[in-house]
Amino acid sequence: MSIFLTDLNTQEVHKLVASLAEPAYRARQLLAWVYQRLAVSIDEMTDLPQAFRQKLAQQVNLHTLVPIHEARAKDGTVKILFSLKDGKTVETALMKFSSTDGKHRYTVCISTQVGCPIGCPFCATGQQGFERNLTPGEIIDQVLYFARYLQDKTIGREGEGINNIVFMGMGEPLANYDALRQAIEMLNSRDGFGLSARGMTISTAGLIPGIERLGNDKLQVGLAISLHAPDNKQRDKLVPINKKYPLGELIPACREYFARTGRRVSFEYALFNGVNDSIVQAQSLADLIQGMNCHVNLISANRTTNQKMQPSPRNTVLAFQQELKNRGINCTLRLSRGQDIDAGCGQLRSRFLT
Numbered sequence: 437m438s439i440f441l442t443d444l445n446t447q448e449v450h451k452l453v454a455s456l457a458e459p460a461y462r463a464r465q466l467l468a469w470v471y472q473r474l475a476v477s478i479d480e481m482t483d484l485p486q487a488f489r490q491k492l493a494q495q496v497n498l499h500t501l502v503p504i505h506e507a508r509a510k511d512g513t514v515k516i517l518f519s520l521k522d523g524k525t526v527e528t529a530l531m532k533f534s535s536t537d538g539k540h541r542y543t544v545c546i547s548t549q550v551g552c553p554i555g556c557p558f559c560a561t562g563q564q565g566f567e568r569n570l571t572p573g574e575i576i577d578q579v580l581y582f583a584r585y586l587q588d589k590t591i592g593r594e595g596e597g598i599n600n601i602v603f604m605g606m607g608e609p610l611a612n613y614d615a616l617r618q619a620i621e622m623l624n625s626r627d628g629f630g631l632s633a634r635g636m637t638i639s640t641a642g643l644i645p646g647i648e649r650l651g652n653d654k655l656q657v658g659l660a661i662s663l664h665a666p667d668n669k670q671r672d673k674l675v676p677i678n679k680k681y682p683l684g685e686l687i688p689a690c691r692e693y694f695a696r697t698g699r700r701v702s703f704e705y706a707l708f709n710g711v712n713d714s715i716v717q718a719q720s721l722a723d724l725i726q727g728m729n730c731h732v733n734l735i736s737a738n739r740t741t742n743q744k745m746q747p748s749p750r751n752t753v754l755a756f757q758q759e760l761k762n763r764g765i766n767c768t769l770r771l772s773r774g775q776d777i778d779a780g781c782g783q784l785r786s787r788f789l790t
């Protein structure tokens with residue numbers, strides 16, 4: 437019994453149900469149990485005939501993930517380390533934001549790979565090497581886990597649930613395109629989890645073929661590019677895939693993405709002391725993206741074990757931001773969340789690896 441239900445797309449669920457000699461509406465019921473009623477076991481699907489439930493239980497598992505560690509930060513961020521079926525681990529974070537109507541909004545930060553092949557020198561995941569891609573079910577189950585978590589009334593309040601999904605956890609989403617796409621389709625589908633694609637953002641180190649596929653597939657998700665440097669010389673070091681997909685090709689690919697989807701691209705720029713935080717670099721950044729319909733997220737970097745890559749001081753960050761603003765660049769300063777629990781990309785997991 438090695439099939440996991442969340443690894444199946446809608447068509448495959450219909451096929452499975454048909455192979456068990458059940459009518460098509462049972463497939464819709466089953467999907468609703470998994471993605472809307474957030475069932476934890478096949479047993480609880482009491483409006484499905486018992487014989488069908490038994491046959492189903494012989495053929496499929498419901499969940500791919502087992503939580504093995506939980507950390508809660510003072511700012512409400514929760515991070516879970518999950519064990520996968522082969523014993524490998526990934527982490528997922530839930531971030532809580534207050535909104536003006538008094539309710540909370542929740543963003544879940546999802547992993548797409550075990551480790552990462554890109555190897556950025558400031559990134560805890562990048563330093564762990566690459567192990568394997570996650571399956572669609574392993575991606576989806578991270579979302580379902582936190583959707584259930586918020587149903588617990590001691591945590592989420594009435595009417596609160598997941599509002600946004602960001603693919604900014606461990607791994608490079610566009611290096612696992614097929615599984616990512618299947619997961620997004622199910623999370624977006626009305627028969628599935630039903631979250632608007634507008635509430636989803638993919639963060640990428642800049643894999644151009646993946647950006648092009650995303651644009652062609654018209655998934656309508658937000659695109660965030662981990663830029664971190666305004667010129668090829670510096671970016672080759674910080675985001676090594678830049679050697680393959682340099683800025684001269686990446687920036688036009690972002691323009692094309694906007695043209696195809698109408699979704700404004702955002703650029704992530706984490707500031708590292710004495711590395712990429714000078715005023716001259718702010719000016720080059722402004723020149724690079726001048727005239728684009730885009731947004732820059734300046735990030736106060738997370739501390740890493742890499743001595744040469746430490747966060748910039750606050751006044752340097754503010755001066756960098758001011759320079760961008762003076763040059764008409766749309767930008768915000770994003771505070772790093774959950775620092776007291778190592779909520780940065782791959783940091784929790786690296787504490788558990790020996």
Ligand code: SAH
Pocket residue numbers: 552558559560603604605606607608609639640641661662704706735736737738739740780781
């Ligand atoms: N691989 C994808 C998505 C996962 S990383 C990507 O690189 O975009 C998510 C974000 O965390 C990226 O913007 C990445 O550059 C950033 N990040 C990784 N380590 C960081 C650190 N030490 N400080 C600040 N941001 C970091």
Ligand code: SF4
Pocket residue numbers: 552553554555556559560561562563605606607608640641662781
């Ligand atoms: Fe991979 Fe993103 Fe980390 Fe770079 S920053 S190593 S692309 S997860």
